[in-house]
Amino acid sequence: MAKYTPHTSEDVRDMLQRVGVESVKDLFNDVDKSIRRTEPLNIPEGVSQFEAYNKFKSMAKKNVVIDTILRGAGSYDHFIPPTLPALVNRSEFLTAYTPYQPEISQGILQSIFEYQSYMCMLTGMDISNASVYDGATACAEAMHMCCDKKRKMIIAGAVNPQYTAVIETYATAGDFEIVCVPEGSNGKIDLCALENAIDDTVAGVYAQSPNYFGLIEDMKAVGALTSERKVKFVYIFNPVAAALLPTAAADGADIAVGEGQPLGISMGFGGPYLGIMTCKTAMQRRMPGRIVGETVDNRGNKAYVLTLQAREQHIRREKALSSICSNEAHCALTATVYLSLMGKEFINVAKQSVSKAHYFMERLTAIDGFTLKYKGEFFHEFVTECKLNVAKLNKRLLKEGCLGGLELDERTLLWCVTEKPSIEQLDTVIKVIKEVASCN
Amino acid sequence: MQLIFEKSVVNGRRALTLPEMNIAEYKLPEYREEIDLPEVAEIDVVRHYTGLSKLAHGVDDGFYPLGSCTMKYNPKLNEAVAAFEGFTAIHPTQPKETVRGWTDALNMLSDYLCEITGMDAITLQPAAGAHGEFTGMQLIKAYHKYNKDFGRKQILVPDSAHGTNPASANMCGFEIVTVPSNSEGGVDIEALKTLVCEKTAGLMLTNPNTVGLFDRNITEICEIVHKAGGLMYYDGANLNAVMGICRPGDMGFDVVHLNLHKTFSAPHGGGGPGCGPVGCKKALCKFLPLGVYGSKLPKDTASKSIGKVKSFGGNFLVALRSAVYIVTLGADGLLDASELAVLNANYLLALLKDKYPVAYDRICMHEFVLTAENIKHETGVSALDISKALLDFGIHPPTMYFPLIVHEALMFEPTETESKETLEYAADAMLKIYDKLYTNPQELHDAPISTAIGRVDEVQAARHPVLKYNK
The missing domain is CATH 3.40.640.10 (Type I PLP-dependent aspartate aminotransferase-like (Major domain))
Structure with a gap:
């Protein structure tokens, strides 16, 4: 078996002697006999690294790596440059703890400062924290920021149902009330219904753009409404779309949250991802999680340090607005290095995604029986209805190496096209769908 | 080190470029102002983050006895x-x-x-x-x-x-x-x-x-x-x-x-x-x-x-x-890990306790807590000073000021993946620091001296928050 302990039997003998006990077992005399195990755990004996590697290699082979992924819904298949893992997986980054010792952690602290700067660039907001668990929990944490005496939040329109589910879990836990104002028949926020739903008990409004169906919402109108009614506006954004669309700050957001996975983080069957949280200066003392700030050291050097810690659980304990301690630092580093590597070419990632999505939508809806469900402007996701059974269609696409749109119901699919698939790949998928359609 | 944004060359450099799309670009009805992302070459990005990594300290860099955090070796496998x-x-x-x-x-x-x-x-x-x-x-x-x-x-x-x-x-x-x-x-x-x-x-x-x-x-x-x-x-x-x-x-x-x-x-x-x-x-x-x-x-x-x-x-x-x-270690390896984690903690404790007061002097489990309360009273040197002095030995400090029930707490958790020699090196460092408590306490207040930066001004950071790059 592989072990990572360096002790020789002589080491153990000498150490026990110094400690003053006869055997290792004697170190555990505080553990009462009634609960002390006499049998080994029911887990197989250890194996060599060689065997473990092969075991997991064959497990990995049982997963199907799909060439053309035309599905998003919260997890996005963007190109990950090989330079990215080569840098972020340097073991100084990977094996470090939270940078509580600034003298030996400037590299990590500066990378977080750069991360915070990037997130503020994307959203136009004043302040970013150092990350939370994922986009869904970022939404949920925003509720704690908005609510004080008023404990009701509104979810307006088509917000990703995973986000809604997590917001609702946090709401049940903390005794908040959630009101969903469903989208109108055009798939977008029903502004009249939203206006009617905002009463004196409401603390804030969630709105997502591009929304779950990919549609670009009129966030300016939402911002105007929330500002007029003096409730907080939580803007849920996609960081790739944020390269092109008017910023959350320009649209009047108080808090902007999003899923950072599209920024160079692998889909990884669901995690780890990256919860982005940004806000206006007025709300900085209510921001959860770690924040890095600039300062100087005792030698007059510029330096970075964790700051504004009086908000956090290790100081405030039960009075803290959030219990977050470990965050997604390494994912935040990944997003930072990704944006540095892409630089201004990141704008092209967004442009190619939106252009390829429209290219694919036009060809798809030209096929007899396929229609675009919502006619509004969309970014890189859109919904189609068709006469085909979509489960069967997706099975066929899978055989051709394509993950088709997410099945919203048996006739409806939510598609996503990023910059990654080539035009040839998209044309091939269209060809297959045409074949299936013509056989029906 | 400069920020990546400060290394940008306007209208100049790219690290990566996407392939030509060969289809018409779709125009959205409304755009933001162009986002001011850095323009840097791949070598710039590589050197920048390699440089930053060298200003970080991981388990792979040295002993990390951070109590309650279990900073054991992270296998490459x-x-x-x-x-x-x-x-x-x-x-x-x-x-x-x-x-x-x-x-x-x-x-x-x-x-x-x-x-x-x-x-x-x-x-x-x-x-x-x-x-x-x-x-x-x-x-x-x-x-x-x-x-x-x-x-x-x-x-x-x-x-x-x-x-x-x-x-x-x-x-x-x-x-x-x-x-x-x-x-x-x-x-x-x-x-x-x-x-x-x-x-x-x-x-x-x-x-x-x-x-x-x-x-x-x-x-x-x-x-x-x-x-x-x-x-x-x-x-x-x-x-x-x-x-x-x-x-x-x-x-x-x-x-x-x-x-x-x-x-x-x-x-x-x-x-x-x-x-x-x-x-x-x-x-x-x-x-x-x-x-x-x-x-x-x-x-x-x-x-x-x-x-x-x-x-x-x-x-x-x-x-x-x-x-x-878990597959690699198996039931036997997990038990071995816990036993040696506890042995390592007790060995380090045994090497230190003649000089440093222990909060609770008993056989410990995988970690133990020292208290520098008397030391601070006698010499003015705090748990923080002792921790900072350890940095000059290439050792990450223990957890400080936790748990709250022990004053001037220093909580050591060596973990099982450290060797007897590493523990002895750390104990030796702690004893060298101890000697300075009574001969040259100022040196401990001034520590660390070998690190990239010295002690930072946390008050300024909190009073005048600068939380992002401003051009």
């Missing part, structure tokens, strides 16, 4: 497996038949974690320890609600607990009742008896506790809380001391969270991501978050679910590293 394309390039909504490898790995891990903790089912969804606490507290809340026991609004938390414990319980709407510690750093049994009542929802506890001692009264504590109708919550921060020796489930705990990034060797990544699975006894399985893995789940698992605590299933690539770790 685990990293290699977590980088297999067959695990990384998988969309979370792919059909079942295309993710059988993932299902196998997660079922296996869940089974092993249940066996290690003595629980009946476990969710891998929580993303970190505090997220696990939040999830576990909701299980307890749901349990009492389901039993129409609506008055149970209080969670008991020892005064020695990590700040996440009361904060997580508070997020779940509980009122926090603080339980004092006894002279051994454990739960004060008599005080506990007076605090439990019909309002008690549960007690949150680590065992070994935050002073590194195994609470000898643990079964009695569980009995007292259970008799009052409350549930026992186990914070798994210190599980590294007892794998294969005893199980929270057998001690009497009902809910457990683990920190896979501590005990099960997943790297800390500079602060995350972690993975904080939550296991529970049969009576609570019905409340688990949706999407539980495992091959022998109770039938009603997640039937009255508290919902979802995170998008998709969890931080699975972190969980996968721990699966590799």
